[in-house]
Structures are given as C-alpha cells and as structure tokens.
Amino acid sequence: MDERAAAFELTRMVNGYRVSQAISVAATLGIADHIKDGKRSAADLASLTDTHPRALYRLLRALAAVGIFHEAEDGQFSLTPLGGALRSDAEFSAAPWAAFVGRPYYRQAWSELLYSIQTGKNAFRHAHGKGVWEYRAEHPEESAIFDRAMAANSRGVAAAILAAYDFSSFPVIMDVGGGQGALLAEVLAATPGSRGILFDQPHVVAPAASVLAAKGVADRCEIVGGDFFAELPVAADALLLKWILHDWDDETNVAILQNCRQAIRAGGKLLVFEAVLEPPNQGANAKFFDLNMLVAPDGQERTADEFKSLLAKGGFEVTEIIQAGPRISVVEARPV
Template identity: 80%
Template sequence: MDPRTAAFELIRMVNEYRVSQAICVAATLGIADHIKDGRRSTAELAELTDTHPQALYRLLRALAAVGIFHEGEDGLFSLTPLGGALRFDAEHSAAPWAAFAGRPYYRQAWSDLLYSIKTGKNAFRHVHGKGVWDYRAEHPEESLIFDRAMGANSKNVAAALLASYDFSPFSLIMDVGGGRGSLLAEILAATPGSRGILFDQPHVVATAAQVMAAAEVADRCDIVGGDFLAALPEGADALLLKWILHDWDDETNIAILKNCRRAIRADGWLLVFEGVLAPPNEGASAKFSDLNMLVAPDGQERTAAEYRSLLATAGFEVTDIIAAGPHISIVEARPA
C-alpha cells in the first residue's frame, strides 16, 4: 500500500465513529421499525420520531450512503438487507446493541481511553466516579437498555452455540449471570428433556419470566435472584458462564469460579462462553473487546492458556475449547 493510500485508509478508520454514532441514533429512534413495511418520507419519519425534518434527512442520507437505508429518486427511504438487522423485531437484531453502545455515559468512558492506557486503570470509574455495575444499578433506565442488548446478543449467538455443542445430556442447566434468560430459554427450547435455573441479580431477573414464557419453557425453569460472588444454587450438572469472566479481574473470577465449583455436581460440566484471544495479528473483534473491558467493566479477554490457568486455580480442568463462531468459543471444563 502506498503512503497516500495508507493515510486515507487510516483517516477512514478514524472517522468510523461517526458511522457508529449515526447507527446508534437511528436505532434509538426506531427508524428501521418505522419503515419495515414500506417506504416513508423524511417528513413522516420526523413526525413519528419527534425529530427535526432536515436534520433527520441528513442522518438518513448518510446512512443510505453506507448501505443501511435506501434513498429513492422520489426521496422516500426504505430498508436494505443490512438495515433490516436494525429492526428491534428482527429475528437476529443488532438494534438493542446499537441503542446501548451509543449511550452518552458509555461513550464518555471510551473517550477517556487514553487515561486507561497511561495508568492501566478503569476509564469508566475515572469518568463517573463509580464502576459500571454500580452505575447501572443506580440508573435503572440504563440497566434496562443494557439488559436488552445482552439479551439480543445472547439470542444471536445461541444458534451458533447450539450448533456447536450438545446440551441434551444435561438434566439441570444453570445459567450463572444469565441476564433475563435469552440464552437459557433458547437452550431449553432445543433440549426438551432438560430443566434450567436462571441466576442473576434480583433486579435483572425481575422480568425474566416473560422471556421464559415467550419461549414456552417457563414450566422447566426456576428463576433465582442472588449474587454470584456470594453463593449459587447447588445441584446443576451443567453451569453456563456467558460473557461473565471477561468482565472481571483474576481475583474476582477465581471467587466466582470457586462458587461454581461448590455448586456444581461432582460429575458436572462447566461451560464458559467467551471470545478467546487469537494469535498475534489475528482476531480483531476479541482484541477490541479486550480494550472495551479495560475501559468499562474493568476486566479483560484471555487466551486459551490463560483460561486453562484461571480455571485450574479454581479447581476445574479444561477438557476442550470449541470455536462456535467468529466472536465466541466454548471453554469446556470439569471439576478437577
């Protein structure tokens, strides 16, 4: 690549935050849901979303230029296949994540990435004076947006996990820190012989019954509120940890895993669902997720060797690591 092309490419990458924020705004306004049944004018959409017509047009035409919407010669906007994933009611929706990722409080933490790189400390706590979990507990509206995003992401990866792993041998599956239960609901729906326990903080699981009922698995799932740093319900033969360990430092993770070790049956299985770091110069998704862990939750992504070491410290032996998709792997372990 010649130097001028390299400079243009770097500038394009730097400016991608503008595309990201525009997508987040469109998701927050529900634009894709408003035009899913046909073409609409900017004036109609401005009235539906309580926005400034000319400013909204500038947003829509920019997003049309990157393939999310299509602007017709008559000035009407419609959805493209890419934009279809911005519908909240899409089977595999990116809208909940987009609505969350653009929240000002979260962007503010990322804007202080330099602080984290200079100090090795958490930018979110530096900006807001408290950790991300405490912040969301004090701002229930933000917690709901985050939980909705996690639920959608869980549903999006559930198919990949189900295609990569057989959950049917397990009689009782507990999802530790499972949010509102989107992943567990999908697994139970696919394994009619299994029962489930959904375990998370009380305010998180408060509306989980709706998710279970929608998946028609409510009669096979107990919903339990609690703190995984304190204790877990006992007796499950499969414990799931999806995107939990990357949120925390090693010391906290060892405490979580030791609680899992105490709760799991002697012949049980621990299944950790995380993005395992790839070798040098590969796997950008997990490596940028690792920066996100530094900025906000104060955790980190890990290599396969690091997961083996971490789990061994807590009394588990890793038996396999299965790549389930481009963004997630299954770290399978048993009590040592």
C-alpha cells in the same frame, strides 16, 4: 498500498465513530421499524419520531451512503438487507446493542481510553467516579437499555453455541449470571429433556418469566435471585457462564469459580462462553472488545492458555475449547 491510499483508509477508520453514532441514533428512533413495510420520506419519519425534518434527512442520507438505508430519487427511504438488522423484530436484531453503545455515559468512558493506557486503570471509573455496575444500579433507565442489549446479543450467540455444542446429556442446566434468561431459554428449547435454573441478581431476573414463557420453557425453568459472589444455592449438572469471566480480574473470578465448583453435581461440567483471543495479527473483533473490557467493566478477554490457568485456580480442568463464532467459544471444563 501506497502512502496516499494508506492515509485515506486510515482516515476512514478514524472516522468510524461517526457511523457508529449515526446508527445508534437511528436505532434509538426506531427508524427501521417505521420503514420495514415500505418507503417513507424524511418528513414523514420526522413526524413519527418527533425530530427535525431536515436534520433527520441528513442522518438518513448519510446512513444510506453506507448501505444501512436506500434513498430513492424521490427522497423516500427504505430498508436494505443490512439495515434490516436494525428492526426490533429481527431474529438477531442489532438495534438494542446499537442503541446502547451510543449512550453518552458509555461514550464518555471510551473518551478516557488514553487514561487507561497510561495507567492501566479503569476508564469508566475515572470518567464517572464509580464502577459501571454501581452506575447502572443508580440509573435504572441505563440498566434497562444495557439489559436489552445483552438479551439481544444472547439470541445470536445462542444460535452459534447450539450449533457447536450438545447440551442434551445434562438433566439440569444452570445459567449463572444469566440475565433475563435469553440464552437459557434457547438452550432449553433445544433440549426438551432438560430442566433449567436461571440465577442472577433479583432485579435482573425480574422480567425473566416472560422471556422463558415466550420460548415455551417456563414450566421447565426455576428462577433464582442471588449473588454469585456469595454462593449458588442450588446444584446442577451443567453451569453456564456467558460473558461473565471477562468482566473481572483473575482474583475476583477465582471466587466466582470456586462457588461454581461447589454447585456442580458429580460428573458435571462448567461451560464458559467467551471470546478466546487469537494469535498476533488476527481476531480484531475480540481484541477490540478486550479494550472495551479495559474501558468499561475493568475486565479482559483471554487466550486459551490464560483460560486454562484461570480455571485451574478455581478448581477446574479445561477439557475442550470449541470455537463457535467470531466472538464466542465454548470452554468446557470439569471439576478437579
């Protein structure tokens, strides 16, 4: 690549935030839902979304230029296969995540990335004067948007995990920090002989009953509110930790792992679902999510060796690591 081409490509990457924010706005407005059954003009969509017709047209034509929508010669817009992932009813909808990443408070934290690189400290706390979990507890509307994003991401991740790992040998499966139960619902649906326990903070698991019922597994799953930093009040044959350890530093994680160690029945397994960082010059997706952990919750993604070291401190031995997708692996461990 010559210098001119390199400069053009680098500039395209630098301007990527514009595309991200435009997609976020389209997701927030529900544009894909409004055109999933056919074409609509920008004027019609503006009326449906209470937006400015000309400004909305400018947004839609820009997104059409990157393949999210298609603009016909008569000025009407329709969905492309790529844009179909913004439908709220898509099996693996990206709309909740897209809506979340455009939130001003979240963008503001990312604008302080330089601070984190200079100091090694958390950008979110620097930007807002408090940690991300405390902030969301004080802003329930933002917490709800975040929870929807996590639930949507869990559906895609669940499919990858179920294709890579067999849960049928576990009579009781507990999802620790399992949110509203999206992952556990999929696991139980695939393992009809198992029972489940969904464990998370009481306000987080409050809507979980409807999620479990929608998958037909509510009668096989107990919902328990609590704090995994205190104790896990019930025991299980398999404990699931999806995107939990990457939120915290090693010292905090050891406390979580030790509580998990006490809640695993004899012969049970701990199953950690996280990105496992690839060798140098590979795995950009997970490595940029690692920057996200520095910026927002003040955690980190880890290499295989780092996982082995961390889990050993918590009383576990890693027995297998299975790559399930571009940003998810199954780290299987047994108590020692």
